[in-house]
Amino acid sequence: MTATAIPAPPRPLVPDRRALFPEPELPDAAALIAEGRALAKDHRVGPCPFLAEYGVACEADFKRKAAAEKLVTLHAQIGYRDPARSRQAWAEIAERVAKAGHAVHRYGICLDQNMGYPAGRREGMPRGTGMILRGIEDFVALTQPAPVAPHYGDFMLGLPAAVENTQAALAAGATSIGNLGQYFTYRLPLWDDEVFTTAQTVKAIALIAAQPVEVLVHSNLDDGFVALFTDMACALGAVLLERDIVEGLLGARSSHCFGHTFSEPLTRLAFQYALAEANPNPGTMIYGNTVSYRDEESVSYAGLASYLMADIVGQRTRPSGHAINPVPVTETLRIPDIDEIVHAQLFANRLIERSQGWMPLLDTQMAEQIGADILRGGRQFHARVRQGLTNAGVDLGNPLEFLLALRRIGPKRLEEWFGPGAEDRDRPRGRRPVVPATTLVELETQGRAIAASLPEAQRAALAGAALKACVASTDVHEYGKILLESTLRPIGIEAIDVGVNADPAAVVAAAKQGGADCIALSTFNGFALHYVEMLKAEMKKARLDIPVFIGGRLNQVPDGSNTSLPVDVAAQIEESGAVACRKIEDLLDGLARLAAH
Numbered sequence: 001m002t003a004t005a006i007p008a009p010p011r012p013l014v015p016d017r018r019a020l021f022p023e024p025e026l027p028d029a030a031a032l033i034a035e036g037r038a039l040a041k042d043h044r045v046g047p048c049p050f051l052a053e054y055g056v057a058c059e060a061d062f063k064r065k066a067a068a069e070k071l072v073t074l075h076a077q078i079g080y081r082d083p084a085r086s087r088q089a090w091a092e093i094a095e096r097v098a099k100a101g102h103a104v105h106r107y108g109i110c111l112d113q114n115m116g117y118p119a120g121r122r123e124g125m126p127r128g129t130g131m132i133l134r135g136i137e138d139f140v141a142l143t144q145p146a147p148v149a150p151h152y153g154d155f156m157l158g159l160p161a162a163v164e165n166t167q168a169a170l171a172a173g174a175t176s177i178g179n180l181g182q183y184f185t186y187r188l189p190l191w192d193d194e195v196f197t198t199a200q201t202v203k204a205i206a207l208i209a210a211q212p213v214e215v216l217v218h219s220n221l222d223d224g225f226v227a228l229f230t231d232m233a234c235a236l237g238a239v240l241l242e243r244d245i246v247e248g249l250l251g252a253r254s255s256h257c258f259g260h261t262f263s264e265p266l267t268r269l270a271f272q273y274a275l276a277e278a279n280p281n282p283g284t285m286i287y288g289n290t291v292s293y294r295d296e297e298s299v300s301y302a303g304l305a306s307y308l309m310a311d312i313v314g315q316r317t318r319p320s321g322h323a324i325n326p327v328p329v330t331e332t333l334r335i336p337d338i339d340e341i342v343h344a345q346l347f348a349n350r351l352i353e354r355s356q357g358w359m360p361l362l363d364t365q366m367a368e369q370i371g372a373d374i375l376r377g378g379r380q381f382h383a384r385v386r387q388g389l390t391n392a393g394v395d396l397g398n399p400l401e402f403l404l405a406l407r408r409i410g411p412k413r414l415e416e417w418f419g420p421g422a423e424d425r426d427r428p429r430g431r432r433p434v435v436p437a438t439t440l441v442e443l444e445t446q447g448r449a450i451a452a453s454l455p456e457a458q459r460a461a462l463a464g465a466a467l468k469a470c471v472a473s474t475d476v477h478e479y480g481k482i483l484l485e486s487t488l489r490p491i492g493i494e495a496i497d498v499g500v501n502a503d504p505a506a507v508v509a510a511a512k513q514g515g516a517d518c519i520a521l522s523t524f525n526g527f528a529l530h531y532v533e534m535l536k537a538e539m540k541k542a543r544l545d546i547p548v549f550i551g552g553r554l555n556q557v558p559d560g561s562n563t564s565l566p567v568d569v570a571a572q573i574e575e576s577g578a579v580a581c582r583k584i585e586d587l588l589d590g591l592a593r594l595a596a597h
């Protein structure tokens, strides 16, 4: 008898409306839009040196002009905990770059995650490593020291404080406000009211739409679903879905950024071409491909040059208004200082000059072709998601329902259910991607390689011990966790998955219920010690006594720090009774000790 293949499990059906929205009632979207628009009477785009210097009403106008002239523009990211230090950076970077004969055109502002909570609720809530502004005056003061366009990106739209932060950013002269991408994946620690967050986001976008000048609603795709799609076509489809909501339903202008996870120059350029077709509004910036950076600065320079060149070629061949973003190579080690930001800007400007000589050598036809595939697949994904949601009973004429449904379904199921790729049960989402996204595939391969490198005896001992690890990420960063799971799986260690943005209480409950032998946490947002302390308190309450391993970015800004920069807290983490891990192998060593008991 020949062995018959085990049939693939049936694809789960799209949930119906009741499963997606279990609340007895949702807020009235029309009323939210009316409230948001009414706020525009008192909250309008204020003056700032950038608008005055370039004689434009908004940054979108500047971008259109720059694109028409094929001018490659530059973005820098700033945001130190202390606003005074950020103001100093605002002035000094612009001044030093100007002295070298160049210009930095826009600053992306890194607010702290704490700014995502409504103002009255910030006290005592977790903080990351970013900037904390105390009120509208701080927002305004920040943008005055030099004529650089203010881009208030993270921890604005898509978070509970969306309305108040948007009002403040408008007053500061910002005509590019984000980051809608965060809405789809981000969850503030200890905050569960998704409906409130969605309502505030709808209201804030309505306020933006009612401005007398064009204000771009920025979305960083990598911050949203895109980092977790295995198919670039789905990433493009996400652009179309966001445009349906922001433009079609709320009447604002949508603008997209991508780049952190787009490592391969050909598909990076191809995506840029596809995006220019899918969204003709001026783009905000193309983000640095920071996942290509390594701990050695000299090695990271290759990553910097490689992605910048692709982005410069994109702007030279099909200008889209996107500024390029030379992220300092030290970003992987710490929040870059002023000197490092200036060096990266000068490096990029020199590369722009040198790129002129490369242009005759380049043939962009293959990028055009792949871009066309991404666009075709993206349109299919867009249509299939819309059809699927309609079948489920979601009202696609209601921005609140549309947003909430996408967020609740999440990237994995959206791709599984509606992805344009042909079905293939051996692939991570059960589909063969139209154009594969490289990062996730690389992580899986890296995990398998770490597992394979274990000595046979250690591997057998681990497999024989039938250990269970409770695995979670403390914040939105999921790659560390994916790498953990990709390493543990081939060794035969069961992972009890608590997901991302996992609160300490949820981790402890899952570990206890699942009978975990240890907890393995990945953390990146700069509150490693605070998290471990909260976790230890929950474990004590639940009388759970198992080892805790934590890896990722083990740092935190000390209370009362005068440099605003985070410091390593591995020693304090060890003192509080958890194991601070620098690499995956540190966990495997710990597990080997557990297996030996």
Ligand code: B12
Pocket: 110, 128, 129, 154, 182, 186, 222, 223, 224, 227, 228, 260, 290, 291, 293, 330, 331, 332, 333, 334, 335, 336, 476, 477, 478, 479, 480, 481, 483, 484, 520, 521, 522, 523, 524, 525, 526, 527, 549, 550, 551, 552, 553, 555, 566, 581, 582, 583, 584, 585, 586, 587
């Ligand atoms: C990818 C990335 C993102 C992606 C995450 C995609 C995803 N879904 O995971 C995106 C773009 C969404 C993102 C967003 C943000 N990010 Co980010 N991000 C990074 C980046 C580039 C790489 C981190 C990563 O995933 N590495 C891959 C892992 C597998 O490798 P690794 O880091 O080397 O980890 C090794 C070990 O630590 C170990 N490990 C990891 N976890 C664990 C756990 C255990 C138990 C063990 C044993 C080992 C272990 O495994 C690896 C191999 O040895 C870093 C910068 C950098 N280059 O490191 C910034 C960084 C982590 N991000 C940062 C920040 C602040 C943010 C934001 C909060 C704000 C912002 N303005 O960017 C937002 C989050 C907001 C949001 N989205 O809502 C900061 C954190 C600052 C700090 N703590 O000092 C960093 C360091 C950038 C910086 N210098 O400012 N980010």
